[in-house]
Amino acid sequence: MSLIPDVLGNLFRRRATVMYPEERREPPESLRGKLSFDRSKCIGCRLCWRVCPASAIEIVKDDKGFRPVFHIYRCIYCYLCVDVCPVKAIKPTREYENVALRKEDLVVR
Amino acid sequence: MAFYLPVGPQHPIHPEAILLKFKVEGEQVVDVDIDASYVHRGIEKALEYKTYTQGLYLIERICGICNVAHSTCYVINIEELIGKEAPPRAQYLRLILEELARIHSHLLWLGLAAHLIGFESLFMLIFRDRELVMDLIEAMTGNRVVTAYNVIGGVRRDLDDALAHKIREALERVRERTRYYRKVLMEDPTVRARTVDVGYLSTSEARELLAVGPVARASNVKYDVRADDPYIAHDEVPFNVVVYDTCDVWGRVMVRVDEVLEAIDMILYALDHMPSGDFRIKVPPIFRAPPGENVARVEAPRGELLHYVRSDGSDKPYRYKVRTPTLANLMATMQMLKSRGDRVVYVADIPIIFGSIDPCICCTARVLIVDERGRVIETTTDELARMKRW
Numbered sequence: 001m002s003l004i005p006d007v008l009g010n011l012f013r014r015r016a017t018v019m020y021p022e023e024r025r026e027p028p029e030s031l032r033g034k035l036s037f038d039r040s041k042c043i044g045c046r047l048c049w050r051v052c053p054a055s056a057i058e059i060v061k062d063d064k065g066f067r068p069v070f071h072i073y074r075c076i077y078c079y080l081c082v083d084v085c086p087v088k089a090i091k092p093t094r095e096y097e098n099v100a101l102r103k104e105d106l107v108v109r
Numbered sequence: 110m111a112f113y114l115p116v117g118p119q120h121p122i123h124p125e126a127i128l129l130k131f132k133v134e135g136e137q138v139v140d141v142d143i144d145a146s147y148v149h150r151g152i153e154k155a156l157e158y159k160t161y162t163q164g165l166y167l168i169e170r171i172c173g174i175c176n177v178a179h180s181t182c183y184v185i186n187i188e189e190l191i192g193k194e195a196p197p198r199a200q201y202l203r204l205i206l207e208e209l210a211r212i213h214s215h216l217l218w219l220g221l222a223a224h225l226i227g228f229e230s231l232f233m234l235i236f237r238d239r240e241l242v243m244d245l246i247e248a249m250t251g252n253r254v255v256t257a258y259n260v261i262g263g264v265r266r267d268l269d270d271a272l273a274h275k276i277r278e279a280l281e282r283v284r285e286r287t288r289y290y291r292k293v294l295m296e297d298p299t300v301r302a303r304t305v306d307v308g309y310l311s312t313s314e315a316r317e318l319l320a321v322g323p324v325a326r327a328s329n330v331k332y333d334v335r336a337d338d339p340y341i342a343h344d345e346v347p348f349n350v351v352v353y354d355t356c357d358v359w360g361r362v363m364v365r366v367d368e369v370l371e372a373i374d375m376i377l378y379a380l381d382h383m384p385s386g387d388f389r390i391k392v393p394p395i396f397r398a399p400p401g402e403n404v405a406r407v408e409a410p411r412g413e414l415l416h417y418v419r420s421d422g423s424d425k426p427y428r429y430k431v432r433t434p435t436l437a438n439l440m441a442t443m444q445m446l447k448s449r450g451d452r453v454v455y456v457a458d459i460p461i462i463f464g465s466i467d468p469c470i471c472c473t474a475r476v477l478i479v480d481e482r483g484r485v486i487e488t489t490t491d492e493l494a495r496m497k498r499w
Contacts, residue, residue, distance in 0.1 A: 002293050007230050016237045028244075030266065032251035051394045053163035078166045078257045079265075084394050 322412020
């Protein structure tokens with residue numbers, strides 16, 4: 001019974017739900033989103049590959065030596081690789097809509 | 110004449126897979142048997158293949174709602190095993206996050222309890238206000254649910270003044286709303302009719318069946334790990350252990366509402382008295398632990414959570430064991446769900462009685478090793494750990 005004033009008040013209150021695809025909420029500054037990678041800084045130490053709990057990092061060889069490739073569809077956004085990188089080549093972003101129709105579209109090189 | 114009424118493993122009253130086998134006579138429940146082995150995920154086994162640092166991210170995924178409790182328990186356990194201690198500021202930050210998680214977990218349960226007794230408008234309102242706390246957790250840790258905030262040796266991020274101000278403001282709003290819901294839950298005739306004297310668990314039964322958490326505290330058992338065996342900064346931040354002596358579902362509702370109010374006070378106290386200094390000590394990402402074993406326990410939102418680790422000197426645990434609060438509460442639930450004497454349990458009360466322990470089945474499922482005739486074979490810790498060589 002004591003809830004009735006609140007329930008009636010809701011009829012005139014602004015909607016609490018964010019109508020997501022049309023209306024987007026700004027994520028907070030600290031959000032852990034998709035990773036970005038700077039090839040020019042990377043020294044190929046493979047630490048990120050060793051610590052990754054989800055095996056989301058693959059090491060490949062290119063003309064400059066070893067480098068990681070990030071499979072974002074397996075990433076759990078724990079940011080261990082960001083913490084461990086000695087040259088800060090892995091940078092966080094605030095991109096949170098990490099969906100794609102093909103796995104290849106979600107690979108950060 | 111008695112009928113057998115299966116509820117689950119797929120049933121609308123509970124979205125997780127558990128089988129409750131009821132023996133009913135008319136509308137009355139006579140006996141109940143619980144089978145919680147549908148969602149065994151082998152996480153304890155998988156932890157033996159992960160390094161200590163990697164295991165932290167698997168342990169958080171045991172349960173989405175109480176992931177902070179699991180990760181806190183894990184880091185305390187491993188820190189004691191390797192003989193390191195997080196700095197005081199980290200202990201306070203862990204406490205703030207743990208209590209924020211407790212608020213969001215209790216508000217989620219209050220909403221679900223309202224949903225289970227068919228009070229949908231209260232469910233919607235509580236879930237709307239829970240978003241305030243979810244936003245705080247997101248701003249503090251970088252993620253809404255799986256926080257990845259605790260690390261071995263401290264916490265991930267510091268808390269600045271702007272965020273502390275934001276937490277204070279939002280918590281004042283949550284406190285005002287929770288006081289309002291407390292009044293509603295205390296007075297509303299719908300809530301009282303569905304919860305008072307339902308799901309009775311007496312004090313002696315709660316002690317005998319080793320109930321933990323809000324279930325025990327609603328049966329007048331003053332047991333809270335935060336007070337009895339303080340961990341992180343709980344010995345410095347004062348709080349009251351909420352105890353009700355009604356021994357029914359209504360008491361469990363009120364324990365949780367009051368714990369939300371206590372948690373808000375604890376967070377505000379911790380923000381005011383936070384020590385300065387480092388929030389993290391350097392622990393290498395891959396390290397070897399000395400041989401030995403250790404046990405840690407924390408008060409998760411659902412009750413006492415216990416982690417056990419044994420190390421054989423390598424960089425991976427030899428055995429890791431998790432005892433979740435729902436497992437501890439299952440025996441008490443079976444007692445609550447049976448009609449005893451003049452305390453009759455009706456079929457219509459099953460959802461709220463079973464829901465009143467805040468069940469989390471995917472944390473609870475255990476594997477049993479049986480022989481070809483279905484007899485259970487007892488296995489020791491060492492035998493389980495050796496199975497990795499099969």
